[in-house]
Amino acid sequence: MDKRYLYLSKQNVHNIIYKNYQMVIDAVEDSLSMLERGTTRQPDKISQIFDKKYQNRINCMPSTLNEIQTCGLKWVSVFPSNQEKGLSNVEGFSLLSDTVTGRLKCFMEATECTSFRTAAVGAIAVKYLARKNSASIGFIGAGEESRAHLKMIKFVCPEIKTCYVSSRTEKRTKLFIDELKNDYTDIRFIDCKNDYEAAVTNADILVTAISSQTQVLKAKWIRQGMFYIHVAGLEDEFEVAKKADKIVCDSWECVKHRSQTIAQMYQAGLLKEQDIYGDMGEIILGKKNGRESNEEFIYFNSVGLSVEDVLLCNRIYEKAKKLGIGTWIEK
Known part of the structure; x- marks a missing residue:
């Protein structure tokens, strides 16, 4: 199995998280608990800003979740100026690797994950605050x-x-x-x-x-x-x-x-x-x-944290395997 990784397209991800709001909220809330327990590693986000007026930028967001032996990365572009071009503001991709073997497990389109992960943080805050x-x-x-x-x-x-x-x-x-x-x-x-x-x-x-x-x-x-x-x-x-x-x-x-x-x-x-x-x-x-x-x-x-992305994407990955969704690609 370590000779392959699972690719999840935008449609694949959508099919898993569409109206499955409890899964998203649980993943984000659990990730915040992990962060507080100190069982994660979260290096500083690297943000390259290309335009001061709009704050057009590309962010590199890595983290490791020791409790699930997974290291992940989200690469996300945030271009507010795209509104004037009729394009989406945000486009994101995530990858997940196993921390025991270092093998790549999954590569997925993560734009919708970004949107719902951010909203889930707000929803969790509503629940408590x-x-x-x-x-x-x-x-x-x-x-x-x-x-x-x-x-x-x-x-x-x-x-x-x-x-x-x-x-x-x-x-x-x-x-x-x-x-x-x-x-x-x-x-x-x-x-x-x-x-x-x-x-x-x-x-x-x-x-x-x-x-x-x-x-x-x-x-x-x-x-x-x-x-x-x-x-x-x-x-x-x-x-x-x-x-x-x-x-x-x-x-x-x-x-x-x-x-x-x-x-x-x-x-x-x-x-x-x-x-x-x-x-x-x-x-x-x-x-x-x-x-x-x-x-x-x-x-x-809410600033948005890599630990939230990695745990949510890992649960999407596990769900995809169970449902037989996605494409296995030879390395």
Whole structure:
């Protein structure tokens, strides 16, 4: 068997994870637990940025999960400028190797994995950090990542009955609603067009998933009890984080070296280590409490971690073998 590896195409991967949201959430939550237990190796992500305006970049993200004897790598391009060309913003590939023999096990197209893995982190954060009676969600950004977040968050929080959607263009908000309204007939979709404030003001859960580097989320729109999921780069005013009762990350150690809002604040001396409440792994394992009152405004920053990708891709690989999906290729 070690003379072959399994190739999984985009369609192969889609067939395995399509609406199998529990598998995705379990993989991501387990990976965050592994990271907190210290049974992983995660070298720094290498990011080559080719355009300062759009932050067009290609990332190399390696990690090792000792508990499953697997080392993996995700190679992902993130090109926000592709929107203007009618192309997808993100394209990713992952490979997995056995750490006992060093043999390549699998090579797969991982663009959809990236989208749903990111959304699963947000959904896990909702489970631990959002108010239990959260019934509405608001989006600044109406692209693929926002759609994935709605799907995953609705899965863990079926009480959501209202969705406010805003974007830079009215076309994108309409497309968002048209694509999702038939699958989620119990949700009342409200098209806020490019009025970001309207999408934020009444939301219990707020998601910003935009490709620009602009502080579009204003601190004055934030109210007590909200839960905010920060997905991309610089999309909120510094005062938003300053209003938070708790700031939680998937990994603060990884976040603080990047260019996201709270990382910029930390690098400028406007945020200190003690201002960060903790990482999701600590909360999942019960080392720290999640939400402690309905009045807390909690800020969650997701940076995206290789350990999440590797465990999810390895479970897709194992599932593919059981189902006989994919193509075995001679080395």
